[in-house]
Amino acid sequence: MKILFSFILFLFGCVIARPGKDDEGRIVGGTTATPHEFPYIVSLQWSNGQHFCGGSIIHRSWVITAAHCEERPNNLRVVAGAHDVERLNGREQIRRSTAFIIHQNYDGGVGPNDIALVKVAQPFQFNLMVRAINLPQPRTYPTGWGLASGWGDMSRDASGNYARFLQKVWLPIHSQDKCLELWRGANIDRSNLCAAPLDGSTDTCNADSGGPLAQGNSLVGLVSWGPTPCARPNAPGGTYFIVVTIFLKLSTFFKKYLYGFHISWIGLLKHSEIIKLNDKRC
Numbered sequence: 197m198k199i200l201f202s203f204i205l206f207l208f209g210c211v212i213a214r215p216g217k218d219d220e221g222r223i224v225g226g227t228t229a230t231p232h233e234f235p236y237i238v239s240l241q242w243s244n245g246q247h248f249c250g251g252s253i254i255h256r257s258w259v260i261t262a263a264h265c266e267e268r269p270n271n272l273r274v275v276a277g278a279h280d281v282e283r284l285n286g287r288e289q290i291r292r293s294t295a296f297i298i299h300q301n302y303d304g305g306v307g308p309n310d311i312a313l314v315k316v317a318q319p320f321q322f323n324l325m326v327r328a329i330n331l332p333q334p335r336t337y338p339t340g341w342g343l344a345s346g347w348g349d350m351s352r353d354a355s356g357n358y359a360r361f362l363q364k365v366w367l368p369i370h371s372q373d374k375c376l377e378l379w380r381g382a383n384i385d386r387s388n389l390c391a392a393p394l395d396g397s398t399d400t401c402n403a404d405s406g407g408p409l410a411q412g413n414s415l416v417g418l419v420s421w422g423p424t425p426c427a428r429p430n431a432p433g434g435t436y437f438i439v440v441t442i443f444l445k446l447s448t449f450f451k452k453y454l455y456g457f458h459i460s461w462i463g464l465l466k467h468s469e470i471i472k473l474n475d476k477r478c
Contacts, residue, residue, distance in 0.1 A: 226365030250407025
């Protein structure tokens with residue numbers, strides 16, 4: 197579920213209309229993935245089976261996604277090993293969640309720290325269809341091309357033409373200076389990167405939010421936000437992703453809870469509770 201926004205640019209910056217829960221993100225101009233080409237991707241669905249966001253498996257018990265995809269665990273199911281999200285074949289692994297943990301410094305809507313962890317009640321069984329993606333080593337800002345995947349809207353006008361089969365698209369990653377130039381000096385947070393060709397030929401969009409931007413078998417970004425309509429020529433930067441490497445380098449959100457997977461604290465959480473980590477150092 198990529199959040200879609202209308203941006204009005206002025207000399208002094210931009211005005212961002214905060215969307216409601218139904219505004220989501222997709223892939224435009226991509227191609228259908230080979231079944232199980234990306235065994236790390238999951239479909240986040242409401243309890244009625246409707247897809248609304250993507251995510252990535254990083255451990256048998258953990259999924260990483262965007263914070264704006266937050267949903268109470270009792271209304272959330274996590275589907276791994278899927279290709280056709282409208283007709284499951286029985287080989288998928290469906291899990292309920294016990295906690296949706298959003299970054300302490302996430303303030304809602306568009307902005308920095310749009311990152312969250314989902315704890316599944318029963319560990320995934322890894323096989324050829326379900327497997328974790330690697331977290332990247334803390335390093336510099338990603339460069340080159342990234343591969344995005346998801347079941348989001350495939351129409352440029354965000355009309356709700358969501359993909360039935362998993363889609364994929366290669367996106368060029370722009371430098372942070374280029375992103376700032378495209379936004380005419382607006383304050384783009386350093387935890388964001390922008391990616392998409394400037395001709396508007398490809399992009400992510402509604403219901404792709406939280407899904408992966410990968411380089412090889414490493415997760416370098418999460419779909420976060422972007423201008424609407426999607427895949428618009430000369431749009432400022434296409435999709436904006438949360439840069440995973442930034443959080444690995446700077447944030448105890450990862451250092452404390454993911455490195456080594458120290459998860460005994462999860463028992464302190466109540467079922468069906470969304471919490472924020474008390475992490476003042478991020």
